[in-house]
Amino acid sequence: xxTPARGSSxxxxxxxxxxxxxxALAGDRRALARLxxxxxxxxxxxxxxxRRLYPLAGRAQLVGVTGPPGAGKSTLVAxxxxxxxxxxxPVAVVAVDPSSPITGGAVLGDRVRMQAYAADxxxxxxxxxxxxxxxxxxxxxxxxxxxxxxVGFDIVLIETVGTGQSExxxxxxxxxxxxxxxxxxxxxxxxxxxxxxEVADVIVVNKGDRPGAHRTAGQLHAxxxxxxxxxxxxxxxxxxxxxxxxxxxTGEGVAELLAAIDRHRSTVRGxxxxxxxxxxxxxxxxxxxxxxxxxxxxxxEGAEEVPAAGLSAAIPSPRVSAAGxxxxxxxxxxxxxxxxxxxxxxxxxxxxxxxxxxxx
Amino acid sequence: xxGCGAAIIPGMTDRPLKVLIAKPGLDGHDRGAKVLARGLxxxxxxxxxxxxxxxxxxxxxxxxxxDVDVVGxxxxxxxxxxxxxxxxxxxxERGMDDVLVAAGGIIPDEDVPALKEAGVAxxxxxxxxxxxxxxxxxxxxxxxx
Numbered sequence: 474x475x476t477p478a479r480g481s482s483x484x485x486x487x488x489x490x491x492x493x494x495x496x497a498l499a500g501d502r503r504a505l506a507r508l509x510x511x512x513x514x515x516x517x518x519x520x521x522x523x524r525r526l527y528p529l530a531g532r533a534q535l536v537g538v539t540g541p542p543g544a545g546k547s548t549l550v551a552x553x554x555x556x557x558x559x560x561x562x563p564v565a566v567v568a569v570d571p572s573s574p575i576t577g578g579a580v581l582g583d584r585v586r587m588q589a590y591a592a593d594x595x596x597x598x599x600x601x602x603x604x605x606x607x608x609x610x611x612x613x614x615x616x617x618x619x620x621x622x623x624v625g626f627d628i629v630l631i632e633t634v635g636t637g638q639s640e641x642x643x644x645x646x647x648x649x650x651x652x653x654x655x656x657x658x659x660x661x662x663x664x665x666x667x668x669x670x671e672v673a674d675v676i677v678v679n680k681g682d683r684p685g686a687h688r689t690a691g692q693l694h695a696x697x698x699x700x701x702x703x704x705x706x707x708x709x710x711x712x713x714x715x716x717x718x719x720x721x722x723t724g725e726g727v728a729e730l731l732a733a734i735d736r737h738r739s740t741v742r743g744x745x746x747x748x749x750x751x752x753x754x755x756x757x758x759x760x761x762x763x764x765x766x767x768x769x770x771x772x773x774e775g776a777e778e779v780p781a782a783g784l785s786a787a788i789p790s791p792r793v794s795a796a797g798x799x800x801x802x803x804x805x806x807x808x809x810x811x812x813x814x815x816x817x818x819x820x821x822x823x824x825x826x827x828x829x830x831x832x833x
Numbered sequence: 834x835x836g837c838g839a840a841i842i843p844g845m846t847d848r849p850l851k852v853l854i855a856k857p858g859l860d861g862h863d864r865g866a867k868v869l870a871r872g873l874x875x876x877x878x879x880x881x882x883x884x885x886x887x888x889x890x891x892x893x894x895x896x897x898x899x900d901v902d903v904v905g906x907x908x909x910x911x912x913x914x915x916x917x918x919x920x921x922x923x924x925x926e927r928g929m930d931d932v933l934v935a936a937g938g939i940i941p942d943e944d945v946p947a948l949k950e951a952g953v954a955x956x957x958x959x960x961x962x963x964x965x966x967x968x969x970x971x972x973x974x975x976x977x978x
Contacts (some may be wrong), residue, residue: 502898
């Protein structure tokens, strides 16, 4: 677990996990915000807090909102907030925007569309930078949604970065996936391509006041919702998403969208949701495993020598260090990346499965 | 592990500072705020941009929910003596004294002492470079957990 760059775990008055959780559960928004920061920075405090909160989560409906940049995801999320608030339902939003691969900085602009609800206590909006995570979310998005869930938000909207054809991670993170398209984004062949549209539970053609919106919706409906398919035992049956047209900027069609989201919720409460819950659990456990492994590999940095396991004897004791020998040896093609990875694994767990396979 | 040399694994780097850029009040000139948002992005900050015509309550709630390190306020309307102290006092009311407040725009020199007294840490006028702003924020944002 990386510790934050600034501040230290010994900061006097630093809130401990238990107190922060208690306050957040009691409705303290600032405590909730600080918990989310800890989760986002994956600090030791976050781990303690999540262990406490995880058993309290699992009740909210997590709704992913994804689609290409500029399709109107943020405006649609704002329109959904309006609809939910009209019904008196509290709502949390996690809005992810991309981090710069060059500087690590980010402009988180999704809030611009949602600021009308900034002073409403029933709405909590949190922007997150993707921080190098690909797939449309940040590494902490699922955990952040779990925190909102645990403190009692009944619905959590997860807005992804603008996605292309294959960023489908949100489908594992959410109970209900809404894919937002703009009119005239493609023909029927686009509609039958594998990827993003396959994971949609609800497809929205936004900007419904533009020419072609209803034609686009008709094509999507024909190819995805109506097309005949045979049931094949033992194979996952393709989703049959509802296809709707909205004009998020005016709110037209948004009540129907919320109704579709609510309808989908009742199906995922049953056995249909079991698969998605298992997928989410798998993704979460893998994420922690990978984190733990990263941390242990980093702990080897500067370690003196790596034993020769998996390496040719001709290579003199490479070091596991970013600046040092092992990576440099790979970069200069003296050893291959598999041998380097096996050498690191051997340091961590004794023998590396990869090398065992290779020796057979 | 922050501060240890080069990270082997991408995405495990030190966390960026988080800055809210907001335009309080009714002036519609947001080019400066957008240029600064983009410039700070290039300096490695995570910048939450809230857009035009924000009330002090909207700005402070956004700062609270986003748990930012810095609130940056761009104002060219002349209403800074009303709006900026109001934002500072709302931040104080909500226990957010550890958030650094900076302002930019058209603010006469004679108003600066009163604004600093109210809690605005720095006022950046025309001609300030993005690097100056970035360096100030890095040096003065209070270390937090």
